[in-house]
Amino acid sequence: MSEFYAVILADSYDNQFNHLTNNIPKSLFPFVDDLIIEHQINWLSKNEIDQIIVLYRNEKIAEYFNNRRRPGRKTQKIQLINILDSKSSGDALRELYSHGIIQQDFLLLFGDVITNISLKEVINKYHDQRKEDKMNILLMVVHQGIQQYDEERYLYVLESDDKLFQLTDLQQKQIIINKKHITLTKGMPCKYVIRSNLIESGIYICNRDVLKSFQEYFMFAEIKEDFIKYMTTTSDIQEEKIHLYISPKIQVSQRIFHAQSYHNACLKYLSRFFFPYCPQQQYYVDFFKYFAGRVDQKSKISDQCFIGQNTDVKQKVTITKSIIGKNCKLGIGCEIINSILWDNIEVDDNIIIKDSIIASGCKIKNSIQSQIVTIENQKNVKQLLSFQKYDDNAFQSENSDQESDSHELHQKKPKENDDQGLKEDMIDIVANCKTVSQVKEAITNVDTIKVNSNIAFENIVIAFMAAFLDTLQPDVDSLKNAYALWEEFIIRFVSETEVVCYIKSIETFCRQNQQYHLNQFLQLSYKHQILSEQVIINYQNQMATLEDDQFAKDFVQSSQQFKEYLENIILEQEQQENQEGDGEYEYEYVYE
């Protein structure tokens, strides 16, 4: 193995994690107990690869390696190559080629891969392939599993002996298999297999020829999109071949594309997915919880959590599926849910942190001001709000204006007055909104209220309808204006399951106030696409079956015309659908 180099592309060229990667490159992100790049170096050394070349763009990596002292690890030869002006991984590889260090085969590794694949069999297979045919230049390592993220969704068309024939992404609805190179002979046993349960791992074993062809073809930017596609499709005589190594089921890898996969990878690591690479055994408590810091007895920590060294967790803290780094301080009564906290973070009492990634050195307090948090060692105050899933919430400064009428959101609301508080809030919101843009703000406000206090959609709809109907006047124009104004809001919160309570609340309102006609409400709802035809027709049929109800009878009579109109529309739609015949059903991947 002495001549075998491992090349780590320690930088990503995409925009996920943008605010974080402006300061720290992705390879230096902390991953549970260590940095990502340290995990990779550890893995490489366990697989007996000692010569590592790191291609980096950000100066921080150079600094990091210069100051790196790792006692107890074998000394590896790590070379750093600067690829400052590269805009894609293709450029990086070209730079590597120009340095001329690589003479033979090398292992290419992306900087965001966490894996436990054993490289011995991989390299053996690679050497076997090379002996057979000098044209086998790339061995792509894939593992079996369910494709979760969009970046993983590809169809692999393989020939016998795992040669990659075609790699298609799953964006288009019809998959086209290039027949030109398929040899189809009658009666021959099967040669081609199409697999959709393979995930590429970001590990490639390449020959020097790969670098040469990157050099020749200047437009190659990415490995997968350009290089592999070119090699498998356009070359008329398929000379250069790409093979796949499909790892056995216990060897997996995970790439960190975006925040969701980052969190997922951390949880997998804690669940000992990447055995034998696991957090240290001495910190293990139970149920995949690792405590390296101090946790108070009265706190509740769920499974799959990691508490870093020197971290202090006070009483009544609830932590669910989160990773806390070193030297953090969590105050009394905090709730941390599905989050990743890096090092040196101070969190005050009674703060809820949900679905977030918080970079090092932050202080989280209970105030309105917000500033942009930069890097470590700067203490900045920032604000938590707009709990959108998996978004780094450190940079939501533009939202500060909207806080003017609901600024009590940070603190935990006491459980009892929820409903009443909600109604008052709603009435406030409805009363204050006069224009469409204000309605947009109101949507975000109600969203935050809903998430904060964990209120069901139904209650929101009921509260809103009560407030909304109060503001109406009994003439048609007022109804029309009101609907036009609140259209977006209603559409946002009334989805299929809330339709019932929506219609019910309108019905009760109309029963009480005879000047309003239920029919008009339904027509306006249909016009603004709040309710669909089928729903209205069902409701009308339902009303028609109610006996002894004068209101119902009146309603049925007045809405007869509308009903026929809707039925016509449904018929037309059906006819049209049958003509097109191309409605594909989004099939969820179900493997038996």
Added chain:
Amino acid sequence: MQIKYQAIILGGGQKAGSMLFPLCQSYSKSLLPVCNKPMILYQLDVLEIAGFGPQDILILLTKDHQAVADLVQRRAEIFYVSDDSDSGSALLEAHEKIKKDFILLSCDSMIGANILDLLDFHYSKKATITCLIKEEDLDKKQGRAPISCNLDESYDIMFIGSDHSLLHITNQEDDDQANLSISRNVLLSCESVQIMTNLFDTHIYVCQYEVLELFQKLNKLENEIQNWKLEFLPYIVKHQKNVNLLNLLSKQEQGLFHERKQQQFSIKVFITQEYARRLNNIKDYQQANYESMIKGNKGIQLYQGVQDSQIQIQYPQDARISPDSIIGEGTRIGNKVNIQRSIIGKNCTIGDHVKISNSIIMKNVVINSNCIIQHCILSNESAVGHTTELNKCNLGNLASVEPNQKIVDECII
């Protein structure tokens, strides 16, 4: 098992036997004999062994195939369809007679597989349609290359998923574009999909009752779907994840809560290695007859019973007849006759000094003296004049050949 299913045999329509020219000019395809037994009787026997009684078997015929009806009267129910119908439309016409899940056979499928296994498989997989497919391996191993079960040039390209689903089927001739195009959702429904070219469709399908309703509804919308195998089956396979097709199957009542149950629509294949052959062209017909002559270990089980029931006939001492030839009863054989590897039907008359090899001769044929007949098929009641040489000729019903002719490779009506 048979209580759950009804068997439908497509006995023969207008287009039946079009590739078997001239044998079917005025003769039903179902009555063509293999080893002196009409084809359709093979099917009926296989079904009887599987437990189908006469009330469960339905044979669809057009009016000009009356002879078939006479033959099978007591063993099955007959239904006459209109003269120009194709396999699909015949099913539609007979649709009141079809009351349960059914198994659809073509009259020319010769199979050695056990139908009960197929029915079990269909039931256990809850499939909508199950096709009986034979897998063949034409790789040359030792000695002679094996003979394919489909001697026709064309073959099907099928995509089979890991759970035995049929995801795509095209005929190799149809698809002369450079690309095979398949819907993404269909491909994603199985973990791994194999592209197979060595599968032979025996035209035996087990279907749920809803398939017939679906066919009816499709027929109302688009009129080009007439033929079952060539049009309907590829259409369904192509659209098996298409939500519009699923909706056609049954309309559910939609309450206020938008309940929408997905219909499970799956087309599966039951792959067997047993003997299978479809006799819809001359080469396959000949091949089946040759296979029926094989006796002993290498013989095919389907034909064993038929071979054994041949009655020995008297023939003169100087006739040389190879042991694997089959001669029907009532046939008179003249002197110095040489018969090799042939099947001769009942009540034939073979003159003196006749040499017959590799031929199939049906009933009531007269072959005058000094003829040489090689690789021929002579239909019922045909006659060959004396001193004629026939090589690779096929004679239709009631055909006759002048004496003193030498004919190679022709069809004579």
